[in-house]
Amino acid sequence: MNGELPKGWVWTSLENCVDILDSQRKPINSEERQERILNKNESDLYPYYGATGQVGWIDGYIFDEELILLGEDGAPFLDFTKDKSYLIKGKTWVNNHAHVLRAIKDISFNSYICHYLNSFDYRNYITGTTRYKLNQSQMRKIMIPLPPLAEQQRIVNKIEELFTNLDKGIESLEQVKYKLKIYRQAILKYAMEGKLTEKWRENNKTFFEESNSFDNKEVIAFEIPSSWRLVELKDVSIIILGQSPPSSTYNEKRIGLPFYQGKSEFGLIYPTPVKWCAFPKKIAEKGDVLISVRAPVGPTNICPEKSCIGRGLAAIRGLGNIDNKFIFYLLRNIEKDISSQATGTTFEAIRGDVLKKLIIPLPPLEEQQEIVNRIEKLFSLADHIEETVSSKLEQSKTLRQSILKKAFEGQLVPQDPNDEPAEILLEKIKMEKLNKGKAIQEKLVQ
């Protein structure tokens, strides 16, 4: 730990830069804290801190200043993307899972040390195998690159400037992720109200064939294009309710048909089998829409191949003029409504006849296919953005660390030859210690 440092910097150990206030900490178990804060005013309570942050409240305080806390045990020492150190301010209480440090005035700043401790590699300093611990004697030995005081301030300023940009950037990316989820829902809703194909309908006049004269169901909640119909699910599809075969027929050796029991095997679109069944009772065909009918009610998938379905599922197979994929997206859109029609006390389930009588909006086949195409195109674009955003979010964690690394190598802000070199700071430390020693000795002599 003595890499090349810029001129005016110096390596020193943490104990030379901070006062260690560990002896003032006091752990209070949660029951006692609970008791102490009961019926107290919020204004009389103070934050109670632990290894990685605030863990609760208490009715008193030990400290009343800005301090550095560094995890002693239970901090994520080996995860380089996570903070091990943080600053606290005002009236506070700290338990014995965090070291309590205060930068020595004129030598360093709390924020400088705190940032450094978050970029430090603790591998050779921690003990323990499952629950890592950084004991005080090891902590004291942590080596710190110490720049001139003025430069420390510049470094901290720059780090904080960059980190606020970074946080804002990350926040925006998180927003994107969240909004993409809502975006997909909004697309489905639009599609099923006929709005996604509004223009398309103008150029493509499609109708139901005479033979398909459905009874138009009178439902107020739906507003649909005039060329569409409102129908019951059973009018346009076959609904097969699942039934669980005897458990002796299950196997994991891929004998028989894949066997799906419920939502637990569902994926984004297709389920993944974990069991097979040698003597299936109820069979779903490739392309059928699978819907979970028991706890939870509503989620859907598409059956990837001929399969056996248990009582937690139902298979829906569109009749002649119906695109299964359309039913799939349609059911996804109203998943919540379906779920709200579930009944049951121990766990929720939906009865077969409720499912059969489900009223759905139905466009002519050609438009169904157009809707499915458009949904899938828009979804795939959204998926692509989401993947990029997710991977960039991961990268931004690394960026944070690399900014710190650069900072403590002296490459983030320019050096100023007029700054008082850190060595002089260290001299000050020595003098101070000497003076303290003398003072103590004098006291002893008296």
Place this chain on the structure above:
Amino acid sequence: MSNETLAVQKLWNYCNVLRDDGVSYGDYVEQLTYLLFLKMDDEQTKPPFSRESKIPKNLNWESLLKKDGDELEVHYRHILESLGKEKGMIGVIFRKAQNKIQDPAKLKRLVMLIEGEETWMGMGIDVKGAIYEGLLQKNAEDIKSGAGQYFTPRALIKAMVEVIRPKPGETICDPACGTGGFLLASYDLISKYPLNVEEKKFLREGTFHGWDIVDSVVRLCTMNLYLHGIGGEESPIVTDDALASDPGDRFDIVLTNPPFGKKSSITIVNGEGKIEKESLTYQRNDFWATTSNKQLNFLQHVKTLLKINGRAAIVVPDNVLFEGGAGETLRKRLLQQCDVHTLLRLPTGIFYAQGVKANVLFFDKRPASEKPWTEKLWIYDLRTNIHFTLKTNTLRYEDLVDFIKCYNPENRHERRETERFKAFTYGEVMKRDKTNLDIFWLKDNSLGDSENLPDPKLLALEIAEDLESALDEFKRIYEELEE
């Protein structure tokens, strides 16, 4: 299409005349401003304006109209050269002007096109500014390099001037004046007062001061002021990097929209024609924090420019509100030493730069005091659930009327909270981490629930905006690290 956009389109089409001749867009726009200026100067000598021209008769528009062929080219060159040597504003306008249109036939065609146009002077107060900036914008789009100057929506300027309420006798400055939008809007407002002769003279000659770093913009601003009869012997507009030093002058009012451009894209051509990279940090004793963040520097500069009890309205991007380091220092000091009373959160989609999230910060400078001057910061949220685009749904003055009402310019100390307008005490603001002023409280409908799903089109737009602002932040980090 509005009059300006039509006019811009027309003028832009003229450009095709010259493109084959190897005249670049930038040169073309420049030539256009010279010719337009001569034409407008000519018009203002006639009723209803009947003003006196400062251009000698033998060098005016009419003198140009009579000429043809080589004679025209020679005369035009002569006009530019001679006017460049004139004193005062005319000299500023034509400083170092050169003819770039070598082909007399093409020059003639351009002159005739402009002559044939309906009266330019008849166009609204700042329409010509809009036309020019529209041309600059087209130019910037074409060369894809972003000129670093972004057109402030006129509706916003009008609203800002209205709440700041400049009065006769007050001095007004814009340290990043562009084509002078804030100055002209202020001129408009003060002109409505009943003014005596002295006040009129002061309005013309002593009220306005402006800086801009781009020479061609200063030229246009000067033209604009001249055509409004503003300015005495000397041009009130200076070509300079306003941030370079404290000019020493203090003003009653500062109104400005400093450039949002990335600093690395701005280069300065010095006197000898060498291109110099702009120095990135400014060392000024009157500044509270040293930073390379241009917007933070402009904010500090504005604070310096104000007289005690002077009033400022400055457009700032979001990062001024949340950035740590120097930004935090600056916010603390500003809240302490000035009365930072109002923050207007602007909607997205109103500036030419994509994804810009901006605000207007209003504050008054105060004398030194132990006690912090800011008591309450009032925030008006014109962003949440509001969507504008430059093309189809532009920001209008009507969109700002409610803000003006809430601001209560007649007595801003009497205000009431509304859904969009909330007050935060000094204590509340100071308690926030890094004194972050990036505050919102309204529910964002695009984060809707499944009952109230927003239009997917709107969501897609918002996602694009979020991605752009993320992009902006990461670019910023990149640039900071590159230094």
